[in-house]
Amino acid sequence: MGRVFDDRHRDRSTEPLPQSTQLLRLLVRVVDSLTSDFDVVELCQQLLEACVEITGAADAGLLLADQRGDLQVLASTTEAPALLELLHCEGPGLRAYRSTSPARVPDLRAAEDLWPEFARAALAAGYRCAYAVPLRLHRDSIGALTIFAAPAAALDHLGPRIGQILADTAAIGIAHHVLLAHSATINAQLPTALNSRVTIEQAKGVLAERGGRDMDLAFELMRAHARATGRRLADIAGDVVEGRVDLRADAAD
Numbered sequence: 001m002g003r004v005f006d007d008r009h010r011d012r013s014t015e016p017l018p019q020s021t022q023l024l025r026l027l028v029r030v031v032d033s034l035t036s037d038f039d040v041v042e043l044c045q046q047l048l049e050a051c052v053e054i055t056g057a058a059d060a061g062l063l064l065a066d067q068r069g070d071l072q073v074l075a076s077t078t079e080a081p082a083l084l085e086l087l088h089c090e091g092p093g094l095r096a097y098r099s100t101s102p103a104r105v106p107d108l109r110a111a112e113d114l115w116p117e118f119a120r121a122a123l124a125a126g127y128r129c130a131y132a133v134p135l136r137l138h139r140d141s142i143g144a145l146t147i148f149a150a151p152a153a154a155l156d157h158l159g160p161r162i163g164q165i166l167a168d169t170a171a172i173g174i175a176h177h178v179l180l181a182h183s184a185t186i187n188a189q190l191p192t193a194l195n196s197r198v199t200i201e202q203a204k205g206v207l208a209e210r211g212g213r214d215m216d217l218a219f220e221l222m223r224a225h226a227r228a229t230g231r232r233l234a235d236i237a238g239d240v241v242e243g244r245v246d247l248r249a250d251a252a253d
Helices: 019-033 040-055 081-088 092-099 116-124 158-178 191-211 215-229 233-242 248-252
Strands: 059-065 071-076 103-105 129-137 140-149
Touching: 019 040, 040 059, 040 071, 040 140, 040 158, 040 191, 040 215, 040 233, 059 081, 059 092, 059 158, 071 081, 071 092, 071 140, 071 191, 081 116, 092 103, 092 129, 092 140, 129 158, 140 158, 158 191, 191 215, 191 233, 215 233
Parallel strands: none
Antiparallel strands: 059 071, 059 140, 103 129, 129 140
């Protein structure tokens, strides 16, 4: 199933909705999607995009732990290498995951002693503050959601709370996706979600090389095709990698 949220009834007016209303509508759509088969990568992707839209942040990324406990990128608001590399740096995301508590950096210039590589890379990318929350499942942490903003101290007190709600929602969606049997454990099955992302990364590279486009455009092309055909994003990516579908024709339309 390519689409996750049914946005036919979304408010199209120019007046911005209150944060609480936006969040409530988003959660209703998520709950509805969890009652049927859904695309876990697209679910997390849309949660991140909603997080940025509701909080006014610049970008966000979601990390998921693999079997060894190493964090891997499952979704991000941009496929720019700068953000993807930043998410892997020692910083608030890793701290939130390890401590199962939020990690806030109101001004990244003040974090250069604590996380020098992360702070320098974030500042170079145009971010001035960051906030990370754990993906909580019961008492465990299975990953982290990091939110980036351009101005220092940009995220108000509601931004981090909204981020945690969306992180918890993502954790529930991931758990729902990976629980294949009553005897299976979450940690043993989490890589099934990451495998989808690996295939997507491979397909992005194929499209970028064949079509001369950047990673963002390659990713959006696959997402658009998945929505148009009602198929899973990972399935489309697999077809691209195996040469069963050529999306260059779609890009030319």
